[in-house]
Amino acid sequence: MKTTPLYDAYPRGASFIDFYGWNMPVWFDSIEREHMSVRTASGVFDISHMNRTRVKGRDAASFLDLMCTANASLTKPGRLMYTYLLNEKGGIIDDGIFTRLAEDEFLFVTNACTKERVDGWLLEHSRGFAHLSLEPDSVDNAMIALQGPTSLELLRRVLGVDLTTMKRFEALVQGGAIFSTSGYTGEKGAEVVAGGEYLRTAFRKLVEAGAKPCGLGARDTLRLEMGYPLACVDTNEDVTPLELGGERFVDLTKKFVGREGLLGRRTSRRFMGVITDGTVVLRGGYTVVLDGDMIPLTSGTLSPVLKRGIGLGFFPAGTEAGKRVKVSTRRGEVGGTITIPPFLGRR
């Protein structure tokens, strides 16, 4: 297994997991305490395991326009865009975020679980572009997420980087490091891509200053409360952006791989949530009993904030929020309600 450049900066006592070949902390202290720190103060995550690709050259924007559902040419330097990468049939290979660093330079971050597929897919389609360079980000680089209501103030105080007046999905480049107002938790916060040495020191300083070190367990419970899909768990190449309700991330006015495939498909199911009446852990594979059908959840957990089970899955198009259902769990059937995420109110 690989470890990230931040491994030596981890506090002791973490519980580890093999995450697609990376030795990553599931928690440092407790999933629940880490989760609540992000919701009420600040938490810091090592997300260096994610797949980072540097896309450069005069054809960089055109290339990303072709590969992504989002519009790269119209994205200004210093801005981020969330996007899908589709196969020819309009199915989701991965979701990701690209940051435009300059006219001819982008950083494209996608998921660890799809690295081989995405790297191969991008390379295959790059051959038609004369002025394009595709490179994996340096293995000596790292990435952190600092998230929570006090996170931007902490970033300013501890690292001297002030993102407090920036809007969401903007980036500041300083000495080769990229600081962006983005995240996967639903809270205010930042993500930083920079050299491993810089981020090891930064991670330690942020923790010393009060940011709670958080593992992948809390990363999952936080995104579940927001209803954000997780690649390779909730989505696969049979899922389309329309089924996810992701129309706003798809620019149909431009040509992109999968556009025709997507337009040719009927959308007969929608990604929605269910919340249980009581305190129970929901898990991927548990089923929702809906009008005589058994709908499997793709993922789930116990919401640390709400103390109720929350789950995500694909329900028949037209299923209404508020509909009462039963959820089949390992302890029997429990009552629940169909929900349009997020499960929490506005952050």
Added chain:
Amino acid sequence: MSKIPDTLFYSKEHEWVKVEENGLCTVGITDYAQSKLGDVVTVDLPKPGDRVEFMKEAANIESFKAVSEVYSPLSGEVVEVNSRLSEDPGAVNSDPYGRGWLFRVRPSNLDGELARLMKAEEYRRLVEGESA
């Protein structure tokens, strides 16, 4: 370092037994077990009056991470369960040998079965072996 009190007996499935003065035995899971499970969410306990058998499943503990079986380290009759855990399941994590106790048993074969359990030193070696 995992806490392993000297006065208790241990099973290889990470349960502990305390022999009380009145002859009843209290059962729980060890500090090592709770640290592997993570935050406990629900505990499914047996009922008073249930029979339990040596190293057969007697309870369930569910954490964010997974569901884990608890095996009874003694045969006998369940006389009391820790009903507080329905409101405070986290006690299993924060105080596994105290407030996180699971159930009490009137043992039917105490001496025979204690001889098949481990004392602290042997259990420590088991835990260190698993952590290596």
